[in-house]
Amino acid sequence: MKIEIRRDNHIHEYEVQLKDTTLLAVLQEIKTKQDSSLTFASGCRSGVCGSCSMRVNGKEVLACEYKSKDADLVEPLKNVPILRDLVVDMDKAYEFNVRAKAWQSSLSKNALLTPEDEKRNELQSDCILCAACYSACPVYTVNGEFLGPFTLTRMWRYVSDMRENNEAEKIGNIQINGVWDCTLCNECTIACPQGISSKADIEKLRSKSAGLGFMDPNFGNFGGFGFDGSPSF
Amino acid sequence: MKNDVLVIGAGGAGLVAALNAHNAGAKVKIITKEYPTRSQTCMAQGGINAVLPHVTNDSVEEHIKNTLKSAHGLGEEEMIKLLCEEAPKAVEWLDGIGVPFSRTQDGYIAQRRLGGASESRACYAQDYTGLKILHTLYDQVLASGIEILNERYMLNILKEMNSVTGISVLNIRSGEVEIYNAPSVILATGGYSKIYGSHTTNSKSTTGDGLAAALRVGANLLHMEFIQFHPTALKKSAILISESARGEGGYLLNSRGERFTDELAPRDEVARAIHEQIVNGEDVFLDIRHLGEEFINEELPQERKLAKLYENIDPVSELIPIKPVAHYTMGGVEVDKNSQTNIDGLFAVGECANQKVHGANRLGGNSLLELVVFGKSAGLHAAEFTKNFDKSLDVNKYKETEEKLLQIVREHKNEIDFYQFREKIAELFYTKVGIVRNKADLQSAYEEIQEIKSQLPLMGASDKSKVYNTNLVEFLEFVNMLDVCELVLRSAILREVSCGAHFRVD
Numbered sequence: 008m009k010i011e012i013r014r015d016n017h018i019h020e021y022e023v024q025l026k027d028t029t030l031l032a033v034l035q036e037i038k039t040k041q042d043s044s045l046t047f048a049s050g051c052r053s054g055v056c057g058s059c060s061m062r063v064n065g066k067e068v069l070a071c072e073y074k075s076k077d078a079d080l081v082e083p084l085k086n087v088p089i090l091r092d093l094v095v096d097m098d099k100a101y102e103f104n105v106r107a108k109a110w111q112s113s114l115s116k117n118a119l120l121t122p123e124d125e126k127r128n129e130l131q132s133d134c135i136l137c138a139a140c141y142s143a144c145p146v147y148t149v150n151g152e153f154l155g156p157f158t159l160t161r162m163w164r165y166v167s168d169m170r171e172n173n174e175a176e177k178i179g180n181i182q183i184n185g186v187w188d189c190t191l192c193n194e195c196t197i198a199c200p201q202g203i204s205s206k207a208d209i210e211k212l213r214s215k216s217a218g219l220g221f222m223d224p225n226f227g228n229f230g231g232f233g234f235d236g237s238p239s240f
Numbered sequence: 241m242k243n244d245v246l247v248i249g250a251g252g253a254g255l256v257a258a259l260n261a262h263n264a265g266a267k268v269k270i271i272t273k274e275y276p277t278r279s280q281t282c283m284a285q286g287g288i289n290a291v292l293p294h295v296t297n298d299s300v301e302e303h304i305k306n307t308l309k310s311a312h313g314l315g316e317e318e319m320i321k322l323l324c325e326e327a328p329k330a331v332e333w334l335d336g337i338g339v340p341f342s343r344t345q346d347g348y349i350a351q352r353r354l355g356g357a358s359e360s361r362a363c364y365a366q367d368y369t370g371l372k373i374l375h376t377l378y379d380q381v382l383a384s385g386i387e388i389l390n391e392r393y394m395l396n397i398l399k400e401m402n403s404v405t406g407i408s409v410l411n412i413r414s415g416e417v418e419i420y421n422a423p424s425v426i427l428a429t430g431g432y433s434k435i436y437g438s439h440t441t442n443s444k445s446t447t448g449d450g451l452a453a454a455l456r457v458g459a460n461l462l463h464m465e466f467i468q469f470h471p472t473a474l475k476k477s478a479i480l481i482s483e484s485a486r487g488e489g490g491y492l493l494n495s496r497g498e499r500f501t502d503e504l505a506p507r508d509e510v511a512r513a514i515h516e517q518i519v520n521g522e523d524v525f526l527d528i529r530h531l532g533e534e535f536i537n538e539e540l541p542q543e544r545k546l547a548k549l550y551e552n553i554d555p556v557s558e559l560i561p562i563k564p565v566a567h568y569t570m571g572g573v574e575v576d577k578n579s580q581t582n583i584d585g586l587f588a589v590g591e592c593a594n595q596k597v598h599g600a601n602r603l604g605g606n607s608l609l610e611l612v613v614f615g616k617s618a619g620l621h622a623a624e625f626t627k628n629f630d631k632s633l634d635v636n637k638y639k640e641t642e643e644k645l646l647q648i649v650r651e652h653k654n655e656i657d658f659y660q661f662r663e664k665i666a667e668l669f670y671t672k673v674g675i676v677r678n679k680a681d682l683q684s685a686y687e688e689i690q691e692i693k694s695q696l697p698l699m700g701a702s703d704k705s706k707v708y709n710t711n712l713v714e715f716l717e718f719v720n721m722l723d724v725c726e727l728v729l730r731s732a733i734l735r736e737v738s739c740g741a742h743f744r745v746d
Contacts, residue, residue, distance in 0.1 A: 039660075044702075046710050050443040051283050053283065053479045105382050111338035119346070124343070132368075132376075134375070161379070170338050171338070
C-alpha cells in the first residue's frame, strides 16, 4: 500500500508491503526498513498514552488505533508547533491546564462517594491528553489563548467531583478565554479517541457558571440588554 | 541554576517522589524522555493493593503473607511489611488528591481480587487504574509548580568519588547536551521489558536506560534474571488484557474448550501453565463471555475496546486469543530501606529499583502500590540528603566531556542495521530467556549478545540530523538494552535453580 506523509511541508510517498494493520505499524516499518529519518512519537501502542496522535486525511487519529488504507495522507496535529515531521510540541497546550488550575485544590479526607458520584466524571477522567480535540478545535484560528477542550474537560472532571471544595474559584478561572469562547461546533467530540465530549462538558460548565452568577461576556455585544434594561447592540 | 533534587522519569514513581521532595522543601526538577502522562504507569490496568480500614474479611497480615509467598524467598520481610502496612495510607492519599476510583454502594473504594491474593484487595478505577492515578498525580505536580523538562534523554549519571553530582542529558528537541547539577538524583526510569521487543505488553520506552546508566557508575543491580510474563496478552499484538478479567471471573481455555489451571494463581504459575499448553500445540483463550455485556462495559471497558481493536473480536460473545509475554521486570538497582543506592545521593524507585518487595515474582496490584509508598520515601530521603550536602560541579567541564562522548556515537557508521538486531534480540530472548529456561539456551544467548556487542562500532544512527533525532535516541536505547541483556543473562546463568519467574528445566 502507498502512504503519503507530510514532512516539513513536503509530501513524501512511501510504499509498504503491509495490509490490515495500524498506521503505527506502518510508520515503524518505514522507519526501521526504509527511512530512519522519519520522525513520529509513539508509546503504549494501545491507545492509552496519547503519544501517536496525528491526522489522517484531515481527521485526528491515534496512529496505534487507526487501520491504514491505501493513499492515506498523514499529517501532524494542528494548532501546535511542529518539532519535526509528525512530532509536535505539547508544552504550550498542556500549560493551559496550569492556567485554568485544572486540579483538585486541596487534600480531601475520607470522602464517601457513591457509584453515581463517580459516574459524573468517569468518562472525563479517561482523557489521555492526546490533544486530538485541541487540533480539531477551530477556535484556535481566532484565539490562540483559548483554554481549549481537554483543559475544560479536565476542569469539569474536578468541579463535578465532591472532593473539590473550591468550585467557585475554579469556575472563575475559566471565564476568560474559556467556556464562553467555545462555538459548540462539536469537532472535539468527533476527534476524541476516548469518546469524551468536551463540548458537552463545556455546556455543563456554562450552566455551572451561570448558577454561580457568571455571565457570557459576549452576550451584551449581541443584542442583549444593558444594565439599565435598554437594548444594547 | 541550583537544584536540590533531580527526578529522572515522570511515571507514577517519579511524580510521587517529586511531590514529596517538593513538600519537604527541596527545589525539584523532573526530567523525562517523553511527557509524564505518556509513561508506562498509564498502562497499568488492574488495581492497587491495600487492605482498607473498613474491610473486615481481609488483613494487612494476609497481604504480607501473600506477597512474601509470591516473592519465593527473595523478598525482604521488613520491606514487604512496610509496603503492606503503608498501603491503606497510600490509597487514602490517592483518594484525597482526587483519583476517581470505582466505588461500592456504601461509598467506599471498590476492590477486586487479583492473582495470588487471598481476598479482593485491589482498589481500581475500571480497568484504567494506572491512567487515572498517573493523570491525577500529574495534575498535582502542575499544581505544585515543580518544573518538568520534557523530551530530555538521560545520557549519564555524573559522580565524583562515590557521590552523585548530577546528570547529563540529550535535549531531544535541540540536539544539545545539557548538564544538570544536584546533590540528590532519584532514578524513576522504569523497567527493561522492551528487550523482548514485540513480545512485551510494555510501551516502547521501557529500555532500561536508568539501569544501564546506574551500572556505568558502579551501582549494584540485583535479581536481573527475574522477568514477569503476564499470562494474558492479546495473541497478535501482545497488548495487555488485565488480570482483573480473571479476577472478575474469567476463565482460561485451551483449543478443546477445557480449563487447565487455577486462573488466580500467581502470574508465574499461570504463565507456565499456558506456555505448556502452547508447547503442546494448543491455542489458549481467555473467556469472559459469562460475565455479561453490562458487567464488561462497567468494569472492563478498556479490555473490550482493546480486544475489538487489536484482535478483531468482541469478548462479550467471543473467546479472546491470548499468549504470555514479558510484562514487568523485578530486577533493578539495589536500594536500601531509604531507597538509596550504594552511591551517595543516588536514589532509585519504582520498576527500575529493586526494593526487595517483589522478589522472584510480583503480585498484581503491588507495583502501583510500590510507587506510592516508596516514591514518598525516596522523595523525602532525597530531600533530606540534600540538606546535608552542598555539591556543585563544573558544568562546563562536564558539558565538554559529555558532548565528546555523544559525538563519538553520532559519528558511528551505520554499516550494520541495529533495528534488525533489536528484533533479533527480542526473538532470542523470547525463545531462550523466556518463561522456561535451560543452561544451554542461556549460554548460547549470552554468546550471541557478546557477538552483537562486538559489532556495535559498526552500528549507529544513519539520520545525522541534530533536531529531534529519534533514530539516534533509539540507537542509544539499543546500546543500553544490550548492557541490560548481558546482565540478565549473566544472572540467569548463575541461578541454576528454579525460583518464581526464573524457571529452569535443566
